[in-house]
Amino acid sequence: MIRFSVLVVLLLTSLVSFAQPTLIHNIAGYTMTGKPGAEAKLVQFNSLVFDQGKVVFTGDTAIAKQQYPTAKAIDGQGKTLLPGLIDAHGHVLGLGEGLTSVDLRGTKSINEAVERVTEFARNNPKQRWITGRGWNQVLWPDKVFPHRQALDALKINKPIVLSRIDGHAAWVNSKALEIAGINAQTPDPDGGQIIRDAQGQPTGVLIDTAEFLVTKHLPKTSELELNFALDKAFDHLLRLGITSVHDAGIGENLYRLYQQRQQKNQLPIRIYAMLDGSSAKLTQWLKAGFVADEEDKLSIRSVKLYSDGALGSRGAAMLEPYSDKGDHKGLLVTPPAQLTSLIEQVLAAGFQANVHAIGDRGNRLVLDAIAAAYKKGFGNDLRHRIEHTQVVATVDIPRLKTLNLIASMQPTHATSDMNMAEDRVGKDRLKGAYAWRTILDQGTIIAAGSDFPVELANPFLGIHAAVTRQNTQNQPPGGWIPEQRMTLQEALRSFTLDAAYAAHQEQSLGSLEPGKWADFIIVDRDIFNRPVEELWKADVLETWVAGEKVYQKSL
Structure with missing residues (x-):
């Protein structure tokens, strides 16, 4: 028995010693290095070596070949290599379900939207x-x-x-209203609104929490359907070069399913999941503690909460009335006292609080609640985040820094909203809206994402929007509120190293430095040596996670 054990140990040692490093050379490689935030440095390299899933070398090819003479060599053919991109705010299941439902994005009229519904119904009887x-x-x-x-x-x-x-309003037919029991006498729920006509009848548009009056009647999704939707989403994200996602609000179904998939090695991308703070399971989840694994595939140590609604549906809570609706200040999804209580509960459990806030009142209430929790001695070192940080009173922006908060922002929201934002809030309040430059200059970290499926998941659209403040038609000329632009280095950092920091993962993810996971992508152009107007056109050719190629573009 002793001899057999020795033999096994020798065999395993032999296998480890013969593990062959991989060298990718002839590349234009870029990565941020060092501490997250403004101190990070951009480093260029032409060779990357990784072994057993982790980076062991970035630098010059001659040195790489000298230090790793037995490495398996791959010619990068002059392509550009970047760290795997991290989307710091997306909805994975929503993306997967959206790929199997009516896609109304980009419709130019109600008639076009209705035509798409008709076609979908015909094709999915x-x-x-x-x-x-x-x-x-x-x-x-x-x-x-x-x-x-x-x-x-x-x-x-x-x-x-x-x-x-934006997911903050629903348009439904009379059949759906009937199933939900919504009629002229139905009161608006707290944090929501049933839009009504002049006669007081529901029009079929439900804002924020009013949506749940209908959606709670949706047929329960089977585990097979959930897995199918997740697989669709994972495949889509890997094609776009996204190797890690901060999933912004998961319920019991995903809490359970993500752990099952991690245990079966069925998570092809990394998931940093935020627990749904409105769930009845929240106390139970907090008592269970963090979820993590040695391969950093699944991490659950944060909670998603809501302050207000969205700007497009006038659900964002404003300090003063909307400029285009003088009798309306938006909606609070969570009453202030309840929000304060929830934040204290989350912080007391040692979890990170990630709070959705879009309007200037919605953001101020979050700042006040977190400040109150700090005064009670809860969690001021947990890197709490405001998700969206969209319209903030200029006097409140410095509080992000003093409270050690992270601004989790989505650059394409600015270019999507620029056609209506001034109508909603007026020119003066725009000074604190989508204010990336102001936030960065005070030393606050921005973790960038897309908020997919609200926006398209392609991170290069976000990088382009961050740098140009323009849409893909290069409009408006010179950029919308151009003084708030990011540099390209800052934009890349916000989708890599700083996003990893926002998930407490900067020691293992976010850059291609020795000891970190070999998560990287190969793209068809050198984004640092092409016009910034073309950033959104970057095409992902390969995606690698932990040194394994998980996507290759078909030629």
Whole structure:
């Protein structure tokens, strides 16, 4: 028995010693290095060596070949190599479900939206409910909310539920209203609004928490369907060069399923999941403690909370009335006292609080609640985040720094919202809106994401928007509020090293430094030596996670 054990040990030692490093050379490599934030440095290299899933060398090819003479060599053919990109705010299941439902993104009129619903219903006759996402009335000629009558006219005898692009409003047909029991007498729920016509009848548009009156009746998704949606999302993200996602708000289904998939080695990307702070399971989850694994595939140590709604649906909570609706200041999804209590509960458990806030009042309430928790001795070193940090009163911006908060922001929100943001809040309040430069200059870290499926998941769209403040048609000339632009280095950092910091993962992710996981992508152009107007055109050719190629573009 002793001899057999010795033999096994010798065999395992032999296998480890013969593990062959991999050398990728002839590349234009770029990575941020050092501490996250403004002190990070951009380093260029032409060779990368990794072994057993982790980086062991970045630098000159001649030195790499000298130090690793037995490494398996791969010619990078002059392509550009970057760290794997991290989306610091997305919704993985929502993305997967969106890939299998009505896509209303980019519709230019209510008629075009209705046509897409008709086509989807015709091609998916077995669907019990018709669901979809992506409509944006601001892009339609009259810019007004749609009406249930347009859906009723289709004569589809099924409930129809279509989420607005930001996920903070739903457009439904009369069948869905009937199932939910919504009529003229139904009161608005706390934190929500049932849009009504002049006669007081529901129009079919439900804002924020009012959506749940309908969506709680959606058929329960089976585990098979959940896994199918996750697989669709993972495949989509890897094609875009995203190797890690901060999943912004998971319920019991994903809390359980993510852990099952991690244990079975079925997480092809890294997941930093935020627990749904509105769940009845929250106390139980907090008592269970952090979820983590040695390969950094799954980390759960944060909670997603909500302050207010969204700007496009006028659900963002404002200190003063909307400029285009003088009697309305938005909605609070969570009452202030409850938000303060939840934040204290989360911080007391040692979890990071990541709070959705878009309006200037919504952001101020988060700042006040976190400051109150700090005064009680809770969690001032846990890197709490404000998700979106979208419209902030200029006097409140310095509080992000004094409270050691991270601004989790989505650059494409600015270029998507620029056609309506000034209408909503006026020119003066825009001084604190999408204010990346102001936030960076005071030393606050920005963790960048897309908020997919609200926006397209492609991170190069976000990098382009951050650097140019323009859409992909290079509009407006010179950029929208151009003084708030990021540099390209800052934009890359916000999607890599600083995003990793926002997840307490900067020691293992976010840059291609020795000892960190070999998560990287190869793209078709050198983004540092091409016009910034072309940043969004960068095409991912390969995606690698922990030294394993998980995606290669077909030629």
